[in-house]
Amino acid sequence: MKTNVDTVNKIYAAFVTGDVPAILDCLSENVQWEQWPDNYAQNAGVPWLLERNGKEGVLEFFKVVSAFIFNDFRIVSVMGNGNQIAAQCIFEADITSTGGHMSEDEIHLWTFNEEGKVIRFRHYCDTAKHIAASGITH
Secondary structure: OOOHHHHHHHHHHHHHHOOHHHHHOOEEEEEEEOOOOOOHHHHHOOHHHOOEEHHHHHHHHHHHHOOEEEEEEEEEEEEEEOOEEEEEEEEEEEEOOOOEEEEEEEEEEEEEOOOOOEEEEEEEOOHHHHHHHHOOOO
């Protein structure tokens, strides 16, 4: 029986190979991507951390992230219970659209519905690093 942990592992495997359609297939039609009541990176306008809704919104996220050149991308662990799965992700990337660079250790939180589809995703990260890499100044 496929678990939500299996689905998250499948999503990361698809991400590494650039298989965005396989990722979208794991999401509910009305998935909430990066919904935060008051997130500093969103308030600053970091393009890859903006709130998005539905599969079309997630597709926009992947278009933005396609400007990243990943020098390192590792999933350290995937853990969860029931409908929430957390993954520790370490990566280093150059952001060609901004000239920025980022090295990050973050947590991704995936929330699933009863049908095994992702209904919400959030990055838990160092927002200051993301703002700096985006080239946004205040």
